Amino acid sequence: MTIEIAGLPPERIVFEISPLAELGVALHALAEPAHHPGLHDWGLHEADFLWRSTFSDVFMPFAGLPAALNGANGRTGATLAEELDLLDRLDDERFVSAALEFTCASTYGIGGPSALGDPARRERALELAATRGPKQLDFTRRLLDDPASVRAWVRRLFEDCDRAFFADTWRRVSTQLAADARHKTELLRRKGLAEALHAVSPALAVDEDRTRISADKLADGRTTAVDPAVGAGLTLVPSSFGWPHLMVLHAPGWRPVIHYP
Incomplete structure (x- = not known):
C-alpha cells in the first residue's frame, strides 16, 4: 500500500490524537475479543458492521473534509463532540x-x-448488504432512503457510548496517546521521516527520494497526500486499543491517515 508524498511540505505531516477514531477501535476490540484478549465485551451489536470486520472511515471525518471546508487542514477534534461535529459536516x-x-x-x-445518487450502485449495495444479513440490509435501506435520520441515529449511538463507558476510557488513554504524538512529532x-515512520511501525518505509511511503500490509492500495482538492497532508494517529492493527485510510478524495498501535 503506497502514499505518494512528492512535494509534500514537512509541516503537513502531523501526529494527532482522535477520540472518535479511538472509540471506533475500542468498539472493534469489544466486537472481536479473540483478537484483543483482556478487554471486556460490552455487547454492543446495533451497528457493529461499521467496526467489526471493516473499520469505517466515518470514524475519521477530519480526513474527509476538503481543504475549503476544513480550515484546520486535516486536524482532528479535541473532544468527541468536536469530532462528531466534523462528522456532521461530511x-x-x-x-x-x-x-x-x-x-x-x-x-x-x-x-x-x-x-x-447512482441507481446501479444503489442496487449493488443492497444486493451485497443482503448477503451480509438482514440487519445490514435494513441499515442500508434506511441509509439510502433517509440518510439524515441514520446520521442522527449514528451520532446518538456514539454519544450513548461516550456516556456509558468511553468518556472514562478516553480520560484514561488520551494522556498516553498525546505523549506518543508529541514524541513522534x-x-x-529531529531525525526525519524515515526514523519517525520506523518508530511508528516496522511495516512503514519511505523511499530514498522521499516521494512515496509504503506500508507492508495484506492489501493493495494507492493514495496521494498532495491532492489539491483535498489539501496536502498526511495525518498519523496513535491508538491504545488498535493493536495489532496498522490501518491506512486511502479512500479517493480523503486525506490519507495512518492509524497505528
Whole structure:
C-alpha cells in the first residue's frame, strides 16, 4: 500500500490524537475479543458492521473534509463532540460511501458516485448488504432512503457510548496517546521521516527520494497526500486499543491517515 508524498511540505505531516477514531477501535476490540484478549465485551451489536470486520472511515471525518471546508487542514477534534461535529459536516454522498464500506471492500479504492445518487450502485449495495444479513440490509435501506435520520441515529449511538463507558476510557488513554504524538512529532523534526515512520511501525518505509511511503500490509492500495482538492497532508494517529492493527485510510478524495498501535 503506497502514499505518494512528492512535494509534500514537512509541516503537513502531523501526529494527532482522535477520540472518535479511538472509540471506533475500542468498539472493534469489544466486537472481536479473540483478537484483543483482556478487554471486556460490552455487547454492543446495533451497528457493529461499521467496526467489526471493516473499520469505517466515518470514524475519521477530519480526513474527509476538503481543504475549503476544513480550515484546520486535516486536524482532528479535541473532544468527541468536536469530532462528531466534523462528522456532521461530511456531505451525504461521502458519509453514505463511508458507512457502506462493509458491503464491498473491493470497491474502496475506486471512488466515483455513491450509492445515494447512482441507481446501479444503489442496487449493488443492497444486493451485497443482503448477503451480509438482514440487519445490514435494513441499515442500508434506511441509509439510502433517509440518510439524515441514520446520521442522527449514528451520532446518538456514539454519544450513548461516550456516556456509558468511553468518556472514562478516553480520560484514561488520551494522556498516553498525546505523549506518543508529541514524541513522534519531535522524532520527525529531529531525525526525519524515515526514523519517525520506523518508530511508528516496522511495516512503514519511505523511499530514498522521499516521494512515496509504503506500508507492508495484506492489501493493495494507492493514495496521494498532495491532492489539491483535498489539501496536502498526511495525518498519523496513535491508538491504545488498535493493536495489532496498522490501518491506512486511502479512500479517493480523503486525506490519507495512518492509524497505528
